[in-house]
Amino acid sequence: MDFKNEWKKLLFIATVFLACFYLPVGSSRFDNAVGESLHLVKWYAREHVLLCLVPAFFIAGAISVFVSQASVMKYLGARANKVLAYGVASVSGTVLAVCSCTVLPLFAGIYKMGAGLGPATAFLYSGPAINVLAIILTARILGLELGVARAAGAILFSIIIGLLMHIIYRKEEEQKTTAQMAMPEPQTARPLWKNALYFASMVGILVFANWARSGDVRAVFLCCPGGLTTYQVEGALISKTEQSLKILDTSGETHEVPGELLQQVEDVGKNSIYELIYRIRWLLVVLLLGGFSLMVLGWFTKHEIGEWLAATWGFAKQILPLLLLGVLASGFLLGRPDPAHEGVIPAKWINAAVGGNSIRANLFASVAGAFMYFATLTEVPILQGLLGAGMGKGPALALLLAGPALSLPSMLVLRSIMGTQKTAVYVSLVIVMATISGMIFGAIWG
Amino acid sequence: MKKIQILGTGCPKCKKLTENAESAAKELGIEYEIEKVTDINEIMSFGVMMTPALAVDGQVKSVGKVISPNEIKKMLV
Numbered sequence: 001m002d003f004k005n006e007w008k009k010l011l012f013i014a015t016v017f018l019a020c021f022y023l024p025v026g027s028s029r030f031d032n033a034v035g036e037s038l039h040l041v042k043w044y045a046r047e048h049v050l051l052c053l054v055p056a057f058f059i060a061g062a063i064s065v066f067v068s069q070a071s072v073m074k075y076l077g078a079r080a081n082k083v084l085a086y087g088v089a090s091v092s093g094t095v096l097a098v099c100s101c102t103v104l105p106l107f108a109g110i111y112k113m114g115a116g117l118g119p120a121t122a123f124l125y126s127g128p129a130i131n132v133l134a135i136i137l138t139a140r141i142l143g144l145e146l147g148v149a150r151a152a153g154a155i156l157f158s159i160i161i162g163l164l165m166h167i168i169y170r171k172e173e174e175q176k177t178t179a180q181m182a183m184p185e186p187q188t189a190r191p192l193w194k195n196a197l198y199f200a201s202m203v204g205i206l207v208f209a210n211w212a213r214s215g216d217v218r219a220v221f222l223c224c225p226g227g228l229t230t231y232q233v234e235g236a237l238i239s240k241t242e243q244s245l246k247i248l249d250t251s252g253e254t255h256e257v258p259g260e261l262l263q264q265v266e267d268v269g270k271n272s273i274y275e276l277i278y279r280i281r282w283l284l285v286v287l288l289l290g291g292f293s294l295m296v297l298g299w300f301t302k303h304e305i306g307e308w309l310a311a312t313w314g315f316a317k318q319i320l321p322l323l324l325l326g327v328l329a330s331g332f333l334l335g336r337p338d339p340a341h342e343g344v345i346p347a348k349w350i351n352a353a354v355g356g357n358s359i360r361a362n363l364f365a366s367v368a369g370a371f372m373y374f375a376t377l378t379e380v381p382i383l384q385g386l387l388g389a390g391m392g393k394g395p396a397l398a399l400l401l402a403g404p405a406l407s408l409p410s411m412l413v414l415r416s417i418m419g420t421q422k423t424a425v426y427v428s429l430v431i432v433m434a435t436i437s438g439m440i441f442g443a444i445w446g
Numbered sequence: 447m448k449k450i451q452i453l454g455t456g457c458p459k460c461k462k463l464t465e466n467a468e469s470a471a472k473e474l475g476i477e478y479e480i481e482k483v484t485d486i487n488e489i490m491s492f493g494v495m496m497t498p499a500l501a502v503d504g505q506v507k508s509v510g511k512v513i514s515p516n517e518i519k520k521m522l523v
Contacts, residue, residue, distance in 0.1 A: 073495075102497065105455060108486050109495020318458060413486060 033344040037331030040381070044327050048140065055206040056136045057319075061312030062202065063132060065304070066195060067095050076114045076123070089119035090158045093127030094135075103127045104410065108417045116173050117418070118166030121426060122158040124414075128404035129154035133319070137380045138400070140210060146393065149441050150400045157401065157433045164429055169422065194299055201292040208284045211277055220264040240265070319377060326378030334385025343385065351390035354399075357442030359435070365395035366434040369403035370427060371411075379403050394442020402434035448478045448522055453489045453506075454498035463498040463512045470518035478522075 024030040072095055074080070075088040089110065096106055103124065111120035128134065130151050139147025166173065238246040245257045245265065277284070296305060334350070335343035354361045374382070379400065387396055406427060415423045450467050454460025464482065471478040483489055492501060496510030500518065507521040 102457075105486060105489060105495050105497045108490050112490050113493060113495065314458070417486060 029342075029344060032342065033332045033335065036335040036341055036343050037328045039341075040331030040336050040385075041324065041327050043336070044323075044381070048137075051209045052136065052140050052206070053320075053323075054316075055202065055209065056133050057312050057315045058308075059136075059199070059202050059206065060132050060315050061308055061310075062199065063095055064315075065307045065311045066190075066198075072096060073114070076110050076119055078114055080115045080119075082115065082118075085115035085119040086122055086159050086162055089115070089122040089162065090126050090155045091130065092123060093130045093154075094132060096123075096127065104413050104417075107414075111418065116166065117169055117422075118162040118173075120162075121165045122162030124426075125161050125405050125430065126154040126158035129401065133315070133377060134380075134404070136206065137377055141380050141384055142387065142396070145445055146397065146400070149397055149437075149445075153397060153401055153437045153441070154405075157437060161426070161429045161433055165422070165426060168425060190299060194295070198292070198295050198299070201288045201295065204288045205285055205292065208277070208281045208288070211281045220262075220266075237265075322375040323377055323381070326375065327381045330378075330381040330385040334382070334389050336385075336388060342389070345389070347389040350386060354386065354391045354395040357392045357394040357439065359439065361392060361395045362398045362435045362438035362442070363431070365391075365399040365438060366402040366431045369399040369401075369434065370406045370431055371408050372403060373407035373409055374403050392442055393445050394438040394440075396438075397441040398434045398438030401437055402430055406430055448476055449481065449503050450478055450522075451481045451483050451501040451504075452498060453483045453492060453494050453501065455486060455489070456484055457497070459512050460498040463500060466513065466515045467500060467518050470515040471522060473515065474519055474522055476522065 072088065072092050076085055076092070080088075093103075096102065106127075107120050107124040110123055111117055114120070135147060135151050138150050236248045238248055240246075241259070243259045245259065245262055247255050247257070300308075331343060333343045333345050335341040335347075354365050383391075383396055383399060386399075387393070411423060411427060414426065448471070450471065452460060452464045452467060454463070460482070464480065468480060471480075483492075489495075489497065489499070492499070492506055494506055494509055498512060499506060499510065500508045500513065500521070502521055508517075
């Protein structure tokens with residue numbers, strides 16, 4: 001046996017063996033956590049894959065194929081208008097960063113050959129947070145306000161961080177020579193309104209297919225370790241007594257809340273348009289789908305449709321396995337998003353580390369997020385688990401902002417592009433900004 | 447002897463492009479050498495910022511997409 005080459009495999013097998021040998025099957029926390037992770041996967045499969053993820057893949061595929069990246073990049077070139085460059089850099093992640101592996105090369109390109117350090121940093125910070133898949137999944141699973149706060153926070157703070165980086169290093173910027181960018185040739189032009197209509201109908205399908213029914217009442221209650229965190233359940237009231245409140249939530253689950261933890265039960269104001277849309281949502285989806293098919297068949301060549309489907313399939317292949325692992329891990333470690341379901345990590349610990357909205361909790365979430373590596377989109381189920389286990393909404397946003405923008409591996413690549421000092425400054429800025437936005441968000445939405 | 451360079455940091459698309467380039471070169475039956483350029487600074491020195499990209503004899507031929515073996519063949523002759 002060639003021990004020199006085989007020792008890694010031996011080590012691996014020994015580790016797996018030891019893990020199996022001491023597998024804590026039978027301990028209630030472990031068995032419970034395994035159950036939780038399977039429950040969570042089932043919930044994702046039932047609630048999120050068909051109506052949310054599948055349309056999102058088609059949209060992402062369409063963006064990567066039909067939106068001309070070259071036309072966006074020309075605003076980030078060396079001779080671009082500086083003010084415009086910041087604006088474009090901060091929002092162009094929606095179009096340019098559909099795959100997380102493209103963010104770093106684009107950053108390096110904008111920095112070295114294009115508009116410079118400021119716009120490049122703005123792009124680097126906002127890109128991963130505002131790509132379509134991330135926005136859709138965040139809004140769908142973590143709630144609309146967190147989804148919107150994530151996108152808006154990323155755009156706003158990316159400009160601030162970009163400007164700060166530019167001011168700190170403005171002397172170097174002035175002496176930089178710029179190389180010529182190589183750009184893909186522009187794709188066949190279709191009138192803008194056709195493309196706009198095409199994207200609008202896809203987004204419409206996604207929105208209406210996921211139109212959720214608003215509940216009749218909203219119960220606010222305290223839970224669980226130490227009663228530190230407030231939870232909300234929205235749905236139809238089943239029964240209400242002194243001892244407990246039973247509520248059927250909008251996704252069809254029954255919750256029972258002990259009377260002494262209950263803080264408030266309020267009627268949800270019904271909006272008639274909202275209800276109407278809910279009632280005719282499938283009709284709207286079918287109409288949009290019909291219009292969409294006509295557009296695709298009428299305006300697109302066979303080759304284009306092929307490319308679009310290939311890009312969509314590429315995203316699905318790339319992201320689904322990662323997301324499955326992320327959901328399994330999150331369910332195992334943190335349990336389902338409900339105070340009654342714990343994973344391996346006690347909710348008490350989470351609550352102690354990132355509960356509430358203190359500076360410490362926000363800072364902890366930012367630092368942890370900055371160094372941790374999140375595979376594409378897995379930040380969403382992980383955060384959902386953390387929120388369910390008692391994480392405050394402020395720290396959640398802090399982690400969402402600092403997390404996907406940075407990781408230890410990406411820091412190493414950044415260091416090779418712009419040197420140790422600039423990387424350190426950037427990392428500190430990200431952590432500070434994420435902490436501040438978490439504090440603000442937590443104070444408003446608590 | 448053609449020198450084919452695939453520029454990319456190692457995402458699945460770059461691997462696909464490498465496969466396509468190999469099959470194109472084999473079908474043409476030319477002498478070739480494939481190099482994968484994964485260092486981001488080296489990729490930048492080609493002026494490329496959208497990966498994967500393909501260069502033949504140091505000349506960038508395609509940027510930011512996976513092209514088919516047929517398209518690559520045209521670039522090799």
